[in-house]
Amino acid sequence: MxxxxxxxxxxxxxxxxxxxxxxxxxxxxxxxxxxxxxxxxxxxxxxxxxxxxxxxxxxxxxxxxxxxxxxxFVRPDEAEKIKSKIRELGQYSIIDKVTVKLNPKLDVYEAEFSNLGLKGVPIPSNFVKEYDKLLVGGIWSMVKIDYFYDEEVRNINPFSVSNLKPIQLPNMDINEIFEGRKHFTKDEWIDVLIRSVGMEPTQLEERVKWHLLLRLVPLVENNYNMCELGPRGTGKSHVYKEISPNSILVSGGQTTVANLFYNMSTRKIGLVGLWDCVAFDEVAGIKFKDKDGIQIMKDYMASGSFARGKEEKNASASMVFVGNINQSVDVLLKTSHLFAPFPDEMANDTAFFDRMHYYLPGWEIPKMRPEFFTDKYGFIVDYVAEFFREMRKRSFSDAIDRYFKLGNNLNQRDTIAVRKTVSGLVKLIYPNGEYVKEDIEEILKYALEGRRRVKEQLKKIGGMEFYDIMFSYIDKETLLEEYVSVPEQGGGKLIPEGIGKPGHVYVVGQSDSGMIGVYKLENQVVSGTGKFEKSGVGSHRGAKESLDTAFRYFAANCKSISNSISTKTKDYLMHISDLQGIGLTGELAVAELIGLCSGALDKPVLESTVVIGNMTVGGTISKVEELANVLQVCVDAGAKKVLIPALSAVDFQTVPSDLLVKVQPIFYADPIDAVFKALGVN
CATH class of the missing domain: 1.10.1900 (c-terminal domain of poly(a) binding protein)
Structure with missing residues (x-):
């Protein structure tokens, strides 16, 4: 077809x-x-x-x-004209938003009109019984208003409602969706949902469709925290503003605890209690006037409750953070982390970001162009909004358990995040609960990827505490373990492909903060008297000592490597670059020895090679701590080969198999062996 x-x-x-x-x-x-x-x-x-x-x-x-x-339709600036029309004609129909309250003193229900500006208008109780949404937030309706002024009876409102017909869905039968869904395939149903929010699925790649679906998860899942950062013009806030009458977009980012959570003086709950989803537009501008604002937000994002005054309040609103990334993702990944656009008081707060259930890669969504908007059929927006709202009462967070188990790198927060994402996507795609193993596996992979993206950034900000990022799931039937990675980790490598210059060498080691970093050593050999000059080291004692160890070993043993090397008639200049800006390491001696020999022999190091391990001035090699994490950093940085101390071979059982296939280990027994192997000399 x-x-x-x-x-x-x-x-x-x-x-x-x-x-x-x-x-x-x-x-x-x-x-x-x-x-x-x-x-x-x-x-x-x-x-x-x-x-x-x-x-x-x-x-x-x-x-x-x-x-x-x-x-x-009542335009607010024409309200008086419409009131006059009702008076002159005695009866007139209008379209406006109607909210109803009970007046217990008079025992009558009274309507308030949003654009017309009328209050206290009597309304028959049968409408209120039939359309209970009138009492909670109001309904846009077609209303017939009568006017009768009785001189005898004072203080009675001459306006009254004689008929009311909602032009929003007053209620919905969710079984209609469940039954109707059976007639559509998975792909057809996804296309229907995407058309319902106004986009044309045939113009979009499969992955973009999934991203657009994920934007809807906060509308169907309670207390779901999601973040989407990307370029301008990709429709990040459109869904939360136009598509659902149940979500609110906080523009500009400035807010207060009273507005968002609870107002102590009026004793009224804030936005999180009134809406299904609170979206913050432009995360860079998020500011709380209160000092404890971010703390209360963290508490709420973790538990769905917050304490104000003497009591604890619960709410179910999801939190969405959307904002712009001004640099390219490659640059951000190299120099900083993907949460960098958040304001300073949040940007280094790992506890805040750890509460994010999903990081949607906004840079993968194309900028909106006319052909991306559909002119085909989709659900009426209000029908979709009611379907989403109804699904919030259900949960599919146990959908995983029938077929899969989550890997051991996922902690409790990771597990909750993945389960929530799976539950939300199942509600959207399989609302009637009819799915098979392959369906859940597809959703599970996507859910793990978004949470891993959060974890990858936490690793960059918070170091060793967040190093368990090898997310996986285990098939209960076959017991096979599948690992899930993040696509952008493959782009913009710190270690470029191709042969480097002689004297240049990459090294991976642990910094003082506990984080594992990538460093570049650049050695240059010039005529001189045997001096060794270092730059880029600053006041880092460990790095200085390690580099001096390398030069002393080089001076004492260079003849074992080649007779052509001279330390008396040359000066050796070395510059170190901390490629991720996390602070220097003291594990540089073996790599610097290789760099010195490479520069002296004018022979480059093997292509895409990283050196790990350290040594003493006597040439004793030390074992690499946390080998699996170190190798993960090597792979993320773009290494194809890694020089590893032979001592560390025993630790290979701790390295996940999917990591081992990405890198070629080259074992060295002593410093001179390392030099020969790094330069490709047999």
Missing amino acids: SEEAAVLDLDKKLNQYFAGRVVRKDLTKLIKEGANVPVYVLEYLLGMYCATDDEESIREGIERVKKILADN
Whole structure:
């Protein structure tokens, strides 16, 4: 079947199984540009009058919707004109957002109109019973208002509601979704969801579709913390602003504890208690006026509760952080970490970032262009929003357990994060719970990747505490363990491919902070009197001593390597670069000895090679601590070969198999053996 035919077939299916619940998305764009009404109101009207695939009926429907909006939609600046119209005609229909409260003194329900500006308007109780959302947050409705002024009876509102019809879904039958889902394949259903948020799936790569689905997870999963950083213009905040009446976008980032969590003076809960999802636009600007703001936020992100005053409050709102990355991802990965755009008070707070369940790679989503917006059928936005809201009451976090076990590198926080992501994606793609092992495996891999991206950055910020990043899952049937990696770790390598210059050598070692870093040693040999000059070392004692050890060993043993090396008629200049900016290491002696010999012999080190291990001035080689972590850093940096002390061979059983296949180990027994092997001399 051609792509065109498949699209038409999907449109037919939607109109067949979800009649009146779908709308052609280009119609929304047509009218939205001229009317300042929420998308969900507009699409409800379009769903009533244009939910068909007959062109003639659609044209008539559009005219009708335009007329309804022109005649009945209340613009705030025309409120007085509409009130006058109601008075003069005695009765008039309007479209506005209606909220209802009970007035216990008079024992009547009273309506408040958002744009019309009327309050205390009596409304019959049968509407309130039928549409209980009127009492919680209000509903956009088509309302018939009567006007009757009785001179005899004072203090009675002359306005009253005689009829009310919601133009948002007042309630929904979730079984309709469960039943309808059975008629669609997985790929068709994903396309339907993506069209429902206004995008055209046939123009998007498979991976981008998954990213767009993940943006919806905070709307279906309670207390889900997600972060998306990427270039401008990729639609990061669109979903949270336009698509759901249940989420709020905090623009500008400035907020208070009272606004977000709990106001002590009014005793009212903040945004996290009123909305399903609170999204922060532009993370770089997040600022709390209160000192304890970030602490309370961390508490809430970890447990879904926070303490204010004497009591503890619970809420279920998800937290989403979106922002822009101004540099390329390669540059950020080399010089800093992917959480760098966050404000300074958060940027080095590992406890805050550890609470993120997923890091969505915004740089993989293309900038929005006209062809990415769909003109095919999708669910009415309000219908989707109600479906999402209903799914928050369910959980699929145990979906993994039937088929898989998580690997031992995942701690409790990692496990919670992965389970939440899996649960959210299952709710979206398999809401009726009908899935097979392969379906869960696909979701699980994607969930592990996003949490590992968080962990990779924590490793860069917090060092050894976060070194267990080898995320994996185990198939319960076959007991095979699969490892999941992060795509961007492969790009922008610190160690470039190709042969380097003579005297240049890469080394990986542990810094004072406990983090494992990548360093470049550049040696130059010039005419002189046998001096050894170092730059880039600063006041690091360990690095200085290690480099001096190398030069002393070199001076004493260079003739064993080659008679052509002279230490009396040459000066040796050395510069060290800390490629990740984490502080120098004292494990440089073997690498520097190789660098000195490489420079003196004018012979480059083998391509993409890293040296690990250290030695004493007498040439005794020391064993490498934490070999698996050190090798992981070598692989992440782009090494293809690693020179390893023979002593460390016994520790290879601690190294995961997927790491071993990525790098070629070259064992050396003593310093001179290391030099020969590094320079490729047999």
